[in-house]
Amino acid sequence: MASGSALIFDEEMSRYKLLWTDPVCEIEVPERFTVSYEALKTHGVAERCKQVHTGFRFGFKIFCVYFSEEYLEAVKQTPKMSVEELMAFSKQYNDVYFHQNIYHCATLAVGATLQLVDSVMKREVRNCMALVRPSGHHSQRSAANSFCVFNNVAIAALYAKKTYNLNRVLIVGWDVHHGQGVQYCFEEDPSVLYFSWHRYEHQTFWPNLPESDYSSVGKGKGSGFNMNLPWNKVGMTNSDDLAAFFHVLLPAAYEFDPELVLVSAGFDSAIGDPEGEMCALPEIFAHLTQLLMPLAAGKMCVVLEFWKADGNLWNVERPAF
Template sequence: MEAAMASGTALVYDEEMTTHKLLWSDPVCDIEVPERLSSSYEQLKCYNLVERCVHVPAREGSEEEILLVHSSEHLEVAKSTQTMNEEELKRVSGNYDAFFFHPNTYHCARLAVGATLQLVDAVMTGKVCNGMALVRPPGHHSQKNAANGFCLFNNVAIAGEYAKRKYGLQRILIVDWDVHHGQGTQYIFEEDPSVLYFSWHRYEHQEFWPSLKESDYDAVGLGRGEGFNINLPWNKVGMGNSDYLAAFFHVLLPMAFEFDPELVLVSSGYDSGIGDPEGQMNATPEVFAHLTHFLMQLANGKLCVVLEGGYHLKSLSESVCMTVKTLLGDPVPQITGEMAPCLSAIESIQNVRAAHKPYWKWLAYEDTSVLQNLSTKSHPPKKANPNPFTDPESKITNNDESVKVERFLELHMKNILFPVPPIKTATTADSKGSAHLLPVPVHLVKEMDKTEIKALVSGFYADLVKEDKILHSLGNMLAVLDKILKKEVCNGIAESPRAAVSVAVALRHSVQFGFQRVLCIFVGDMQIIPNIEDGKILMIHICENEQSGKTSSKHCISLNWKEDAEGNDFFSALLGFILPVAYSYQPNLTVIAIGPNRSLGISGISLLFALLQGLAESRIFAVMEDTEMNLMRSVAKALVGASTPDFGVYVPPTQEKVTKIKILRDQFQQEWKMLQCSVKDGISRN
């Protein structure tokens, strides 16, 4: 038996951390308010998320813990502020770039450190699977010897160092999706190969704070840490959901899977979300659900999310809720917005890939080179702000914009949030009874009776209805599918003696039911090619050899792939091609079928199921012709989501496979724009 899997999501919060506040007037610092914490916590309560989490108490971080990354001088200065009067506090604060001290700041900053470490302990000891710490002051700008940018102690960096020492970890991934560069974290770990640090940040060719040369894409780490520092600079404002997803598909996720972390820490700033006066980006709260979902597939699900920035209270609190909802395992809302990264984002993605090519196996055969002439360089940022949401000229308009965003988000969240189906995963009690052997709670559905099926199928596949065995399996299959289509269950598994037949019927039935965009991924040999003429179905067929007479078209794509004998090399196909196509398509139902002669191993198939759950509100229907027990277990595990399935040993793609993906990418990137990750291929300047 495998060890019992940790379950549950921790929430660490202490109201005490709202007592750190600005005592004098300072237009730079006045956005870092206590309400950032209290309104986020209130919104979590509003969605009934607090009661679903495991409450983990905060504690003060010890001096010893703080000294893991900070100097004793820095600690002493911070300590000395507890008894200062306002004048003295103001004077000491003035020694730092964008920081303020309050008599309670030292206490709050120690609580922020301790809360973060409590979360790491809860996750590392298996008390919970993952969790979030709502803390302030934030941490990612603070350096060994200095407070900086609202940050006193570097909570996440201390957590990384602490986890390495206490749990003997050798690989930690830190993902910093705050809109500012976490230069503090970069400096602390830039020579350390055991910590992979990824940050995207508003940069505008060094115009935007902290305006450092070393925040650019070519700062890849130093000495032994070379290749383990990834900076993705955003050279214009207004980046949105598709830009963030493209960064994950084409940069972060392939690196993360190759790195294979034992723990993932997120410096979770939400100033990269819509309406933020600092970031001026356009990403909406649900994008954070998708990013969180992807990171949950790493490190066996060990994920600690720690609050950093975020200054539009509504945008911040909704984004916090989307993150926690996803950590709890709720289905992920459909992403909104046009799924096409902007030219400037593609340029940055290309440059960071080029800069890291020498260090990463997955990039070894990518023909990628640095772009010198960037589309944003020729016309420097005008003082007039291109972002529709903020106008720095006056606080008044700023306030108007802030209210506009608030109203927009009220409506937006109502539109994208949906009732979670009462049942996660369904299957039918078939003759083999294999459902009872599955390691996870799966709901059993009664099959449909024969007359019902005949009536359903006779319209389009009349000849199939003659065979009793097939009829029976269609009855099972349709019973589960109907529950998914009616949103009574989230996802389901059906066994079928002929997967291609079941899939053909399932696709037709779903379209007739009213689903307009169905994604079907078929692994193995497909004897019947379903009719996809009406553009309501996108078929991706993964098989070992080209099937004769089949040419790829926009809605029917063939991927010839034979999994490597050494381990799982399917990461590159999934992240570099399948996911970008699927996200470009935005299906409202996903059907994944495993037919005969599958060319993917169990780990590749598990990965497929795990990563595609971000689509179609997590509605996935699995049709299994191959019912090998370990495969069924892995698929059920991925669908129930109680734990991360095993993705096997990471194997980098061969040159031949990289070329294969590139050819497909070139062929389809005009249609499915999330495939775009470089500019030189004559991509339209969208």
């Protein structure tokens, strides 16, 4: 029986930043990535994990199972672009910026995620967390979106299915934003059960999509394998998160009986994030993780998505519940 948890972090993924003025994109900074790792070290979590170094080698074909070749070829050209060319290229997409090093970092993020999938599936460790940047769950087949270049979790699910002949993969999204890129990838696929809770407020919160509502349950053979839980108000607490798991996700997840669990782990659904405006305490994510661990014989990969807190998430004032 495998034991222990693996953690992957490569500071190289912090080596890109916004090179021009853009009020929308200025919140995506290297520090949000590095402070996450520093917090893990400060609280003694990193030292209890098996440290895994990035170095996974994969071919272009892995990308092509999800992304269009035209999009991949376009992104591959960004390391050679001037700042002016990067600005123009970025404007083709929504709420995202490109840098000469972002293609390299995005491939590192994908490789790190796949590396941990291998570690879990080969039972070298019981579970793992990939601290990666850029995040991925908004990116789509032919488009970067909201700071996401390549869809790390979607590629990981496709890779795990093909490499290990899996028939059932569960993806849990607890980011405060809907991971529409993941939904689009698997909405016709009954081998992937996708659950996402997200701030919605009757479609007035980004990404403002009708398909982010509870009525979007998948299409064709995938009907019933897409589960959206849209929050229509802010201030959701620990109790709300636990209720969502106990009453919505877990009954379906146990019936689905996954062979691998992937988590799109954005922490902007916790108290302290200025845009999420939620009130769940950071500790709740430990409880949610524990609730998922009995599934798939404990084979679980948690992949960082996004959060905008300034590094003081662990020290915010706790409200009285």
